Amino acid sequence: xxxxxxxxxxxxxxxxxxxxxxxxxxxxxxxxxxxxxxxxxxxxxxxxxxxxxxxxxxxxxxxxxxxxxxxxxxxxxxxxxxxxxxxxxxxxxxxxxxxxxxxxxxxxxxxxxxxxxxxxxxxxxxxxxxxxxxxxxxxxxxxxxxxxxxxxxxxxxxxxxxxxxxxxxxxxxxxxxxxxxxxxxxxxx
Amino acid sequence: xxxxxxxxxxxxxxxxxxxxxxxxxxxxxxxxxxxxxxxxxxxxxxxxxxxxxxxxxxxxxxxxxxxxxxxxxxxxxxxxxxxxxxxxxxxxxxxxxxxxxxxxxxxxxxxxxxxxxxxxxxxxxxxxxxxxxxxxxxxxxxxxxxxxxxxxxxxxxxxxxxxxxxxxxxxxxxxxxxxxxxxxxxxxxxxxxxxxxxxxxxxxxxxxxxxxxxxxxxxxxxxxxxxxxxxxxxxxxxxxxxxxxxxxxxxxxxxxxxxxxxxxxxxxxxxxxxxxxxxxxxxxxxxxxxxxxxxxxxxxxxxxx
Numbered sequence: 001x002x003x004x005x006x007x008x009x010x011x012x013x014x015x016x017x018x019x020x021x022x023x024x025x026x027x028x029x030x031x032x033x034x035x036x037x038x039x040x041x042x043x044x045x046x047x048x049x050x051x052x053x054x055x056x057x058x059x060x061x062x063x064x065x066x067x068x069x070x071x072x073x074x075x076x077x078x079x080x081x082x083x084x085x086x087x088x089x090x091x092x093x094x095x096x097x098x099x100x101x102x103x104x105x106x107x108x109x110x111x112x113x114x115x116x117x118x119x120x121x122x123x124x125x126x127x128x129x130x131x132x133x134x135x136x137x138x139x140x141x142x143x144x145x146x147x148x149x150x151x152x153x154x155x156x157x158x159x160x161x162x163x164x165x166x167x168x169x170x171x172x173x174x175x176x177x178x179x180x181x182x183x184x185x186x187x188x189x
Numbered sequence: 190x191x192x193x194x195x196x197x198x199x200x201x202x203x204x205x206x207x208x209x210x211x212x213x214x215x216x217x218x219x220x221x222x223x224x225x226x227x228x229x230x231x232x233x234x235x236x237x238x239x240x241x242x243x244x245x246x247x248x249x250x251x252x253x254x255x256x257x258x259x260x261x262x263x264x265x266x267x268x269x270x271x272x273x274x275x276x277x278x279x280x281x282x283x284x285x286x287x288x289x290x291x292x293x294x295x296x297x298x299x300x301x302x303x304x305x306x307x308x309x310x311x312x313x314x315x316x317x318x319x320x321x322x323x324x325x326x327x328x329x330x331x332x333x334x335x336x337x338x339x340x341x342x343x344x345x346x347x348x349x350x351x352x353x354x355x356x357x358x359x360x361x362x363x364x365x366x367x368x369x370x371x372x373x374x375x376x377x378x379x380x381x382x383x384x385x386x387x388x389x390x391x392x393x394x395x396x397x398x399x400x401x402x403x404x405x406x407x408x409x410x411x412x413x414x415x416x417x418x419x420x421x422x423x424x425x426x427x428x429x430x431x432x433x434x435x436x437x438x439x440x441x442x443x444x445x446x447x448x449x450x451x452x453x454x455x456x457x458x459x460x461x462x463x464x465x466x467x468x469x470x471x472x473x474x475x476x477x478x479x480x481x482x483x484x485x486x487x488x489x490x491x492x493x494x
Contacts, residue, residue: 008331011354015328015370022373042331045303140373143329144272145302164302 001033007040016040016141020049023137032130037178047146048175049138050159050182053130059123062088070116074100077119079107087124095122134158152179190404191411192238193218193258195289196229198250203227209244213237216413218258218436230258230289232413255289256393259412259436262290263319267306267327267337269296276372278325281351284385285392291435293319300340303332308340315474320438321347321395323388324362328353328370338362347395351388363398364391399438409467409489410459412436415481418459419443424450440468440482447472447479454479462489 001021005013016038024030032054039048062068065081066088079085085107092101092111100112111119131153138160142149146162150172153159159182161167161175196206200222206229210217215233222228233241245252264282282292295316299307316322322344326337333352341348342361350362353370366388369376376385416434419425424445425433435442443454447470455465464470468483 009329009354011330011370012328015353019371019373026373042303042329140271143301143327144268144270145305147302164304 001030002035004037006038008043012040012042013038020141023140027133027137029130029133032134037182039178045164046171047143047162048178050157050178051134052182053134053156059125062122063120068116068119074110074112075114075116075119077109077111082107084124091124150175152176154183157182190235191232191413192235193230193232193255193289195253195255196231196245196250197253198227198248200225200227202248206244206248209240213240216417218413230255257285257396258289260290260320260396261435261437261442262292262321262323262392263295263316264292264323265295265316266325267297267300272371276375277369280376280385281323281388284389288389291432303336306336306340313344317345318474318480319346321349321392323349323351326350326352330354347399349391349395363395366391396438403439406485406487408439408483409486410483412441412483415441415459415483418457422453440480442473443479443481445479446477
């Protein structure tokens with residue numbers, strides 16, 4: 001994990017680097033982060049954290065992890081790769097609602113009124129879970145008093161800018177700049 | 190002058206030690222017995238310490254110094270949130286207990302933030318009931334030196350401030366320990382334990398100073414003597430809360446409701462005088478407890494009005 005620190009107080013920067021390392025280690029997701037950038041200026045009450053996530057493999061299509069069978073009134077799915085079961089079911093719940101997704105046994109699911117072709121196009125993103133965990137880590141890290149927060153995120157970069165009262169245009173501009181620089185990737189830094 | 194010590198040993202012939210403590214005019218402040226092992230926190234006249242040490246050696250026990258025994262200390266963080274509270278504050282409180290102090294931890298209602306941090310009058314009054322306060326203020330130098338110092342500016346008891354960044358000094362506090370900021374895990378590394386020791390040392394100095402100030406105009410009776418009298422009260426004996434009577438440097442906290450027992454407390458006999466004559470008795474801010482502040486000799490004997 002690579003750190004970039006920028007700010008007015010060395011102690012604060014180093015301690016927050018250490019805190020983040022410990023939080024990620026506690027959550028067991030240290031290896032998921034490629035690069036972190038901190039901008040901490042206590043004199044302006046500005047705290048920016050930006051994180052770039054490592055790619056942990058590509059998205060897997062549903063037919064790769066489950067067998068599907070078209071039935072009257074819907075599609076019957078038998079999950080083959082157990083490790084994807086929670087993610088698949090939660091994706092189905094999110095897309096079609098709990099009423100239409102019946103979990104018959106642990107690995108058998110029936111989705112009402114959805115053709116097989118539609119489900120076959122679905123892809124599962126393994127990074128989705130990691131992203132939510134990393135967001136949790138960032139929320140744990142952010143100083144409690146800095147209640148005004150703006151978030152910027154795309155596929156693999158998350159940036160949060162936080163201040164206490166009065167989010168200024170300058171802060172937002174700076175956060176956007178940090179976010180854009182992180183997106184560019186290692187070769188462009 | 191009483192000295193507070195801790196005896197650590199077995200139950201065999203412990204009665205001999207208890208008799209000796211009573212004979213020299215001392216008190217047992219706390220007795221904890223686990224099977225055949227006993228820990229006694231005792232207050233004895235300083236000049237009789239060699240007698241107690243001799244008896245302890247005879248019984249195969251040991252005497253441990255507990256420099257903070259007889260004190261109640263508040264460890265205060267900006268909030269009770271996970272950002273401020275769990276690790277450093279609890280570690281400090283736990284470490285001070287090893288030196289005999291009774292500690293409590295407290296989070297302020299609106300203590301977080303830089304410009305928005307506040308302390309209420311009620312919170313200040315609660316803190317002032319303790320012998321000393323430790324304030325943990327965080328990692329940002331700018332925030333600590335410009336804003337957070339206002340949290341403890343008007344507090345009338347000694348304050349030890351614990352901050353992350355290295356600072357030469359801070360106003361309004363009696364002692365400063367740097368290098369302990371936010372933590373997400375327990376303080377168990379050797380350098381962190383050294384910091385806990387440093388905090389305990391600063392607290393000891395602050396308490397010693399307070400005790401010396403009190404010695405200049407000594408209390409009419411030592412708090413442990415009042416404790417001895419209080420323990421005869423039915424309400425205290427029936428109290429199920431841990432440590433129903435807690436010693437302070439200049440008084441006591443009795444964990445029985447003030448309103449119900451104030452008359453009984455006022456009339457309590459201490460060396461032929463009523464407790465109300467030798468102490469001020471007041472309601473505790475935290476409810477269901479009573480604070481007793483012992484007057485000085487000069488106040489009781491009428492030299493000061």
